[in-house]
Every structure is written in C-alpha cells, then in structure tokens.
Amino acid sequence: xxxxxxxxxxxxxxxxxxxxxxxxxxxxxxxxxxxxxxxxxxxxxxxxxxxxxxxxxxxxxxxxxxxxxxxxxxxxxxxxxxxxxxxxxxxxxxxxxxxxxxxxxxxxxxxxxxxxxxxxxxxxxxxxxx
Numbered sequence: 001x002x003x004x005x006x007x008x009x010x011x012x013x014x015x016x017x018x019x020x021x022x023x024x025x026x027x028x029x030x031x032x033x034x035x036x037x038x039x040x041x042x043x044x045x046x047x048x049x050x051x052x053x054x055x056x057x058x059x060x061x062x063x064x065x066x067x068x069x070x071x072x073x074x075x076x077x078x079x080x081x082x083x084x085x086x087x088x089x090x091x092x093x094x095x096x097x098x099x100x101x102x103x104x105x106x107x108x109x110x111x112x113x114x115x116x117x118x119x120x121x122x123x124x125x126x127x128x129x130x
Contacts, residue, residue: 024060024069027053028113031120043083043091050076064112072105 041049050073057069075098082091095102103123110120 022060022062022065023056024062024065025113025116025118027056027069028065028109028116028118028120031109032113032118043080047077047080047084050080062112062116064115065109068105068108068112072102072109075102075105 054070054073054077057066057073060066060069079091079094079098082088082094106123110123113120
C-alpha cells in the first residue's frame with residue numbers, strides 16, 4: 001500500500017545509542033540520516049514506531065520539536081491503526097484525506113529540527129517515496 005511504502009521510508013527506531021540527551025532531537029538526528037528507513041516494516045511495527053516516536057517527541061525539552069513532532073505522529077497513528085485492524089480501505093481514505101495536513105506537519109518538523117541544526121529531507125521527497 002502507498003501509505004506503508006511512502007511513510008516507512010523515513011521511519012526507523014528512535015534512540016539506539018544516540019549520544020543526544022534530548023529524545024526529540026535524537027529523532028531529528030535519526031531522521032536526518034539518509035537511508036534510515038525500513039520499507040519492509042509491518043503495519044503493527046509502524047504503529048509501534050509511531051507510538052514510540054510520539055513519546056520521544058513528547059519528552060523533548062524543546063517546545064517546537066515537542067509540539068510539531070507529536071502533531072505529526074498523531075496524524076499517522078489512525079492510518080496505521082486502521083492497517084493493523086485490517087481495514088486497508090479506511091487507512092487509504094484516512095491517508096488521502098490528510099495527506100496535505102501530514103505534509104504540512106512534516107514541514108513544521110523539518111523547520112523545528114532545522115532550528116536545532118538537523119536537516120531533514122523536504123516533505124515532497126518523503127511523501128513521494130524518495
């Protein structure tokens with residue numbers, strides 16, 4: 001499915017021995033590294049990743065990273081939850097109805113991470129399956 005492929009390209013496990021003390025900035029660093037995604041993740045693994053990454057963003061001491069990151073993860077969660085529940089039509093509908101909002105939210109995460117010296121891929125390349 002398009003959602004699974006396009007979005008999983010930049011998902012990876014957070015933290016992982018990262019020396020950054022701030023968990024939100026650790027995600028910025030992880031997401032800024034090229035080729036960190038795993039396109040073979042299952043919907044359950046993606047939903048678990050969204051929940052973990054939401055918690056990491058929520059734990060950030062930086063308000064911009066915290067608010068933009070949690071908002072983005074909140075947009076992804078219902079899509080992957082629908083996939084986990086086997087409702088691929090609903091997942092696709094949710095994705096299609098929120099792709100603009102997801103792209104804008106990701107752009108805000110890009111800006112927040114950039115304010116802390118991390119360069120993420122631009123929204124169009126991520127959502128297009130770069």
